[in-house]
Amino acid sequence: xxxDAPPRAHSGATAGADASDGRVLTASPRRMLRRRRGLLVxxxxxxxxxxxxxxxxxxxxxxxxxxxxxNPGPSGARAVAQVLGQQGVDVIPADSLSAARAQVTAPxxxxxxxxxxxxxxxxEQRRALLGLGTDVVVVEPQLLDLDQYAPQLGLAGARSxxxxxxxxxxxxxxxGTVSGTGLGYRVLPDAAAPSASPSAEIITPCLHxxxxxxxxxxxxxxxxxxxxxxxxILQNDTIAxxxxxxxxxxxxxxxxxxxxxxxxFADLQQGPAPSLAELTPAWLTPLLxxxxxxxxxxxxxxxxxxxxxxxxxxxxxxxxSETMEGRARLYSRANARLRALDALRIGTIIRLARLTGLPRxxxxxxxxxxxxxxxxxxxxxxxxxxxxxxxxxxxxxxxFSDQLLTLEADVxxxxxx
Amino acid sequence: MTVSGRxxxxxxxxxIPVVWLDGLTGLLLWLAVVAVxxxxxxxxxxxxxxxxxxxxxxxxxxxxxxxxxxxxxxxTGRRRVRGVLRDAWQPSAGAGPSRQPLLIPxxxxxxxxxxxxxxxxxxxxxxxxxxRSYGPLRLAARQASILVPGAxxxxxPFTARKHLPSRLARLRELDGRTxxxxxxxxxxxxxxxxxxxxxxxxxxxxxxxARRRDPGGGGATxxxxxxxxxRDRRVVIVVDSGRTSAxxxxxxxxxxxxxxxxxxxxxxxxxxxxxxxLLVFDRAVxxxxxxxxxxxxxxxxxxxxxxxxxxxxxxxxxAIPGLVRQVTSHHALVxxxxxxxxxGASRGLLTMLPxxxxxxxxxxxxxxxxxxxxxxxxxxxxxxxxxxxAAERALLDGAxxxxxxxxxxxxxVTAPPAELPPALADAYLALKAAGRL
Numbered sequence: 001x002x003x004d005a006p007p008r009a010h011s012g013a014t015a016g017a018d019a020s021d022g023r024v025l026t027a028s029p030r031r032m033l034r035r036r037r038g039l040l041v042x043x044x045x046x047x048x049x050x051x052x053x054x055x056x057x058x059x060x061x062x063x064x065x066x067x068x069x070x071n072p073g074p075s076g077a078r079a080v081a082q083v084l085g086q087q088g089v090d091v092i093p094a095d096s097l098s099a100a101r102a103q104v105t106a107p108x109x110x111x112x113x114x115x116x117x118x119x120x121x122x123x124e125q126r127r128a129l130l131g132l133g134t135d136v137v138v139v140e141p142q143l144l145d146l147d148q149y150a151p152q153l154g155l156a157g158a159r160s161x162x163x164x165x166x167x168x169x170x171x172x173x174x175x176g177t178v179s180g181t182g183l184g185y186r187v188l189p190d191a192a193a194p195s196a197s198p199s200a201e202i203i204t205p206c207l208h209x210x211x212x213x214x215x216x217x218x219x220x221x222x223x224x225x226x227x228x229x230x231x232x233i234l235q236n237d238t239i240a241x242x243x244x245x246x247x248x249x250x251x252x253x254x255x256x257x258x259x260x261x262x263x264x265f266a267d268l269q270q271g272p273a274p275s276l277a278e279l280t281p282a283w284l285t286p287l288l289x290x291x292x293x294x295x296x297x298x299x300x301x302x303x304x305x306x307x308x309x310x311x312x313x314x315x316x317x318x319x320x321s322e323t324m325e326g327r328a329r330l331y332s333r334a335n336a337r338l339r340a341l342d343a344l345r346i347g348t349i350i351r352l353a354r355l356t357g358l359p360r361x362x363x364x365x366x367x368x369x370x371x372x373x374x375x376x377x378x379x380x381x382x383x384x385x386x387x388x389x390x391x392x393x394x395x396x397x398x399x400f401s402d403q404l405l406t407l408e409a410d411v412x413x414x415x416x417x
Numbered sequence: 418m419t420v421s422g423r424x425x426x427x428x429x430x431x432x433i434p435v436v437w438l439d440g441l442t443g444l445l446l447w448l449a450v451v452a453v454x455x456x457x458x459x460x461x462x463x464x465x466x467x468x469x470x471x472x473x474x475x476x477x478x479x480x481x482x483x484x485x486x487x488x489x490x491x492x493t494g495r496r497r498v499r500g501v502l503r504d505a506w507q508p509s510a511g512a513g514p515s516r517q518p519l520l521i522p523x524x525x526x527x528x529x530x531x532x533x534x535x536x537x538x539x540x541x542x543x544x545x546x547x548x549r550s551y552g553p554l555r556l557a558a559r560q561a562s563i564l565v566p567g568a569x570x571x572x573x574p575f576t577a578r579k580h581l582p583s584r585l586a587r588l589r590e591l592d593g594r595t596x597x598x599x600x601x602x603x604x605x606x607x608x609x610x611x612x613x614x615x616x617x618x619x620x621x622x623x624x625x626x627a628r629r630r631d632p633g634g635g636g637a638t639x640x641x642x643x644x645x646x647x648r649d650r651r652v653v654i655v656v657d658s659g660r661t662s663a664x665x666x667x668x669x670x671x672x673x674x675x676x677x678x679x680x681x682x683x684x685x686x687x688x689x690x691x692x693x694x695l696l697v698f699d700r701a702v703x704x705x706x707x708x709x710x711x712x713x714x715x716x717x718x719x720x721x722x723x724x725x726x727x728x729x730x731x732x733x734x735x736a737i738p739g740l741v742r743q744v745t746s747h748h749a750l751v752x753x754x755x756x757x758x759x760x761g762a763s764r765g766l767l768t769m770l771p772x773x774x775x776x777x778x779x780x781x782x783x784x785x786x787x788x789x790x791x792x793x794x795x796x797x798x799x800x801x802x803x804x805x806x807a808a809e810r811a812l813l814d815g816a817x818x819x820x821x822x823x824x825x826x827x828x829x830v831t832a833p834p835a836e837l838p839p840a841l842a843d844a845y846l847a848l849k850a851a852g853r854l
Contacts, residue, residue: 022469022470022563022564022565023563023564024466024561024562024563024564025545025561025562025563025564026560026561026562028466281439282439282440283435283436283438283439283440283443285440286435286440286441286443286444287432287435287436287444289444290428290429290431290432290435290444290447291429291432293428293448294425294428294429294431297420297424297425297428298425300419300420301419301420301421301422301424301425304419304420304560306501306503306516306547306549306560307503307505307545307546307547307560307562308505308544308545308547308562310505310506310507310508310542310544310545311507312507312508312509314509314537315537315663315670315726315727316663316727316729317663317664317665317670318663318664318665319664319665320664320665320666320671320784320786320788321666321786321788321789321792322664323758323759323811324786324788324789324792324804324807324808324811325804325807327807327810327811328800328803328804328806328807328808329803331803331806331807332799332800332803339806340802340803340806340807341806343806343807343809343810343813344802344805344806344809346809346813347793347809347812347813350813350816360820394799397799397802398796398798398799398802401796401802401805402796405794405796
């Protein structure tokens, strides 16, 4: 007897009964737990590993944005940020103008790097940005951005290549040769500039090739704006090329604080359209979760089996006429007209012999004679029907079969009469 | 454990607090409420494991009849059990109702009735009892299946019984009760009695007449002898349970028709005072009834037949003569219930037959397929003509086998399923009348 069997309530009455009688088939929760222990341990292990992986990855909090100081990927700028940090520069990432402004304590000792590839910032924000620090580095400004940063410059398209130091800017001088990819800028003639600036401005285009500069420095009343077209010199994968690192470190390490400002969504003061999450009410996600739970509950409700299935061995049962049907299909597929007609004729001849009182062993000719005499019909005609004629096509076969039946009926009627 | 429709509805009602409390708070609150309610409900529900079962079922029933089985359920647990019970019988036991409501207070006992209308003969078993015990809120239930075995043996229906009275009447005509005057093979001397007008003069026993001559000198009293058919013959019925017996003819497997026929024959033969033995055989003996007589015979026969199903193996005919010799060493009527369809399939039977016919009177009974017979007359279109041709060929094959069996010295009886039992009974009566048993 199984250990799980409960004590018998009426052992006397059913003494001779099966020992397994009354055994509970459904596993108790505790037994189920014991039986599935391996599975449970495995599931727990998987969950723990998953959590550990998330934690390990989470500590890296890697961003995939280009030129992000936390992005260790090829397009990130973590390398230059870390080196700057080691050199005593306080690198402060900012993702919006207000965050950047909050970090500025002493504008005179602050370098501001701004990178806005998606064009989130408005003109006012760009103008306000210029007041944050005395040293502003604008990385790859777009055409419209130049209106505020450097109206004297025009965008001259993408460029890449290796450029020797060709201007008095200290950082460029120290770098020697610079190679990179990015945008190029052209200094517009003074007349063409819409807002002609006072002559105090000194524009220094650097890293030339055919009149297009990869870096332009504009000094104005003790404030320096550097337009860095070759953004790739800051990237992790290319910073070690030529004098890129020197250029980047000298350009950005001039002050104790460096505000590393990447413009993001947060700069959109009035977004063009509210996002889906803002449009939907707060209860929508919990409600959908609830409905999912209701669905699962309904599945359990309808799907839970009322005890195990009772199995039963059913006997094999074949239809007896199956062989006959199979043979008919074979005849039909092979167009075995003669063979089929022969079978029909033999059947008819046997029945006719019985009707006319001939013995079972009677020859076909005797049957034909007997039938011809009985019906008073031509012997040749009956012989051709019962023996000689070959069916040329299926309709002839059907016709013969009908004639055989008619003949049988005629003989039966003649005998009855 | 399982949940009810109420639980699902209750969970769905959580939409109200979710919208009302605007979000996650409502959801968590509602889930907590539902969880508490379900836990309480489950805690109060009585355990199905505290139930004790006692099953009473009749040992036997005939196919086509309905029997009642009872399940005594006593609650030895600490809480009352209310819910639903399923008494799980095999599908072909035709158990109903399949679900029954259950309400048993602590320490009490209830009797549940399950009616069985089996759809198939054989041993029909009950496997287990499943109880789903709901709490007072009917939100969730505890469920357990408990092994409570039981079985009902479903016997062959023996619908051919209806042919028995007419055949018994014919038997009585043969039997001593209407004595025959003719002496012949297979008759035995019954009695001497006075001649009455109409008696055959050839049956006058002159020697007895001389002895009975009246001493008083009155008129001569003629004495005639009467005869009656022999009794205490042996009938051995061999049912083929091999491959061919699985075929279904007119919605009845061949083996079932064979059983019906052998039951009618056994009933008739035991009334006629003959000994009947039954063998069900394919490659091994699947059922055997020997030495039973009177009312015991039919009871033992149906009991032996009930669990036998056709096997998908070729019958070993060579073993049959040996088996018959084991049953009786004297002359007997051997009835083989099998199929005689095609010369190829019947080769084993045909090679074995001479051994049997040398010692015994043999009857081979086979079910004829009415579908095949009907197919020969349907010749409407091309397909039907080919079908008719195939049917004619099948009949011809059957006729050839039957002729070969007759040549071996055995009798052949073929008939559609419903008519085979009376046809076989008639063949038996004819043999008995001819004194060939």
